[in-house]
Amino acid sequence: MPEALNLPLSLHIKCLGLLLIAFASLSCSKTEHSFIPNYGTEVDSARYYFLKGWEEILDNGRWTESEVAFRKASALDPDWLLGKSMIGRITRNLEERQRLFAELDSLKDNAGEDERMLLDVNLLSMQSANNRGLGIPNSPEANRRRVELAERNFGKFSRKYPSDNYFKAEYIEFLHAIHGARVALDSLNILASAEQQQLGFYLAYAADLELELGNTDRAMALSLVLDEKLSDPSYLSPLMLKANIYISFDSLEKASELVDRVVAADSNHMIAKGLQSRIREAIANEATDND
Incomplete structure (x- = not known):
């Protein structure tokens, strides 16, 4: 980590x-x-x-x-x-x-x-x-x-x-x-x-890496697989991945909604809390720039 x-x-x-x-x-x-x-x-x-x-x-x-x-x-x-x-x-x-x-x-x-x-x-x-x-x-x-x-x-x-x-x-x-x-x-x-690549970490992390490399379609495809593997709504990895995908599209409000759900479900999720702060700061900066 x-x-x-x-x-x-x-x-x-x-x-x-x-x-x-x-x-x-x-x-x-x-x-x-x-x-x-x-x-x-x-x-x-x-x-x-x-x-x-x-x-x-x-x-x-x-x-x-x-x-x-x-x-x-x-x-x-x-x-x-x-x-x-x-x-x-x-x-x-x-x-x-x-x-x-x-x-x-x-x-x-x-x-x-x-x-x-x-x-x-x-x-x-x-x-x-x-x-x-x-x-x-x-x-x-x-x-x-x-x-x-x-x-x-x-x-x-x-x-x-x-x-x-x-x-x-x-x-x-x-x-x-x-x-x-x-x-x-x-x-x-x-x-x-092949078995490990079907685990939650490897699916989500591969998707995040694809996003960083500009391969959005591959990331979205991996997100769908992750949704199938981790269908329990208490699992938070799928929400975090979707938030990162929305960020790649500059959809900060939608990303913020997802990250807020993660923090509400698990207040100890330090990555989500850090991302929540950064998204809120980015949204505030956008609002300031538009004034």
């Missing part, structure tokens, strides 16, 4: 080289590591709620339900560092996040290799959020270290465990932040299996 970053040109690699490396690594690892990783816990019920938390936030767009699931996962295995770090990432309580960061940072050497790869990125994300909560700007160098580590570690994990759905999703988000929409979309199509 990385924020967009403007990074120096020197960080951008050639798209073809990136994709060839990703494809080669994925092909080599598929047969050896086709199983689902344990993510650092031997408690099956904890792992179930951990994955449920990811499903809720990335596929369904339900942030409150996601936090509930992550907290259940941690309660079922209180010693699980990666599980606890997800509470640190999703909580809006600065003091709780600071406490969790200090605890996890002191215990991180106890994590196994795979868990540590993921935990290290989560710790940098928590540290970044703590700084924002304290009003301390995150330096460009700190942001660069975080996204570079995320690209490296999430990419390695995704290639080692192709069956993982959600750290692969985060990897694609970071590819987007660093290398742009074209690389992210091509990587999504290469790295995600």
Whole structure:
């Protein structure tokens, strides 16, 4: 769930080289590591709620339900560092996040290799959020270290465990932040299996990337598929995607209505709340310009 970053040109690699490396690594690892990783816990019920938390936030767009699931996962295995770090990432309580960061940072050497790869990125994300909560700007160098580590570690994990759905999703988000929409979309199509590409995140994110690339018809087609897959009205991802499509048509009022519905349904949906503020500001600016 990385924020967009403007990074120096020197960080951008050639798209073809990136994709060839990703494809080669994925092909080599598929047969050896086709199983689902344990993510650092031997408690099956904890792992179930951990994955449920990811499903809720990335596929369904339900942030409150996601936090509930992550907290259940941690309660079922209180010693699980990666599980606890997800509470640190999703909580809006600065003091709780600071406490969790200090605890996890002191215990991180106890994590196994795979868990540590993921935990290290989560710790940098928590540290970044703590700084924002304290009003301390995150330096460009700190942001660069975080996204570079995320690209490296999430990419390695995704290639080692192709069956993982959600750290692969985060990897694609970071590819987007660093290398742009074209690389992210091509990587999504290469790295995600046919089954994964039917999950809510991959449908919605592919559509958003198509929008950014100017392919509105493709985005609208993916939106229809997402509507079919997530027909429960409590699922909020379809509304967010439609809002982005309306924004691409400069239909800010219609986009605003949809985003308002998302925030009303889930006041913890931080992406929707941020988008709501930006849309309202854009509408106000339009009104001022027309005066």
